[in-house]
Ligand SMILES: O=c1[nH]cnc2c1ncn2[C@H]1C[C@H](O)[C@@H](CO)O1
């Protein structure tokens with residue numbers, strides 16, 4: 001942790017990064033929200049000034065509660081109800097991630113949120129895939145390189161998870177790498193979707209579950225032991241099963257031990273966790289402890305628009321707050337690449353051809 005003073009913003013931007021937890025409907029450019037509202041006739045925006053709108057999202061999301069935080073998505077989803085809008089948002093997301101130094105990203109969204117104006121679920125998925133392909137082409141044409149895969153979410157408060165899981169399997173050869181459940185956690189335990197998870201396991205498909213954010217250990221336990229989640233979206237409240245005694249010795253409970261022993265990846269989203277009140281402040285975020293204990297920690301953005309963040313800014317905040325250095329950032333990145341829902345050969349190639357040389361060039 002010694003090279004922290006050397007890590008300028010440009011070094012952090014250039015460092016290859018791997019992003020496993022990023023919501024498509026949480027990452028729009030403010031100006032795009034304004035333009036799409038205009039072109040699609042969405043009249044609900046709080047302001048049509050792009051800078052003011054960016055500030056509005058950050059402030060409204062800074063609510064201390066996941067449920068209030070989620071209310072801001074009405075506006076992004078409101079402007080994402082046409083194929084053209086979905087293609088544009090997806091293409092811009094890829095450009096923005098590449099500009100942020102992201103080498104591999106899994107971007108997630110819930111197709112069921114984009115059918116208000118009559119699009120079919122298939123049309124939604126195909127439009128987003130077209131946008132990701134277009135964005136990837138634009139990045140390549142500009143001399144860059146990024147690999148993007150999709151995770152399809154089902155919303156916990158709706159009852160469509162089996163249907164969405166079936167779509168994740170049907171589109172797996174078209175760029176959909178896995179499945180997730182998102183939305184309000186308290187009151188909607190993961191076991192409500194057991195049929196979907198059972199279906200995915202039977203089909204050798206990958207899934208993560210948002211758990212351990214707005215609800216604690218029972219949610220994490222269900223996600224892993226009843227549902228079979230491969231990764232935990234956030235998972236940060238696993239810290240409730242870790243105690244430090246008066247002598248400073250750390251004791252892991254059985255669930256925390258299991259998560260660590262099985263190398264279950266934690267998709268940690270530091271700024272988002274502060275905004276939703278999951279942790280009181282970045283300085284008190286358990287990522288420092290979890291990293292020190294060698295949990296399989298990964299660093300993620302969650303929602304770049306609502307948090308006004310990027311992978312670069314999350315890395316910057318973590319280096320400033322916890323003293324992480326390049327070696328730690330490389331560890332987070334390799335952790336994430338190892339945990340991706342991408343085939344083994346491709347993961348290895350990204351580690352050996354992109355991540356390791358990228359960090360070596362910066363050292
Ligand atoms: O951090 C989160 N927890 C639970 N749900 C979330 C989070 N961030 C975004 N979502 C929801 C809102 C989006 O509309 C949905 C799919 O991307 O996922």
Ligand SMILES: [Zn+2]
Nearest residue numbers: 021023233302
């Ligand atoms: Zn999330």
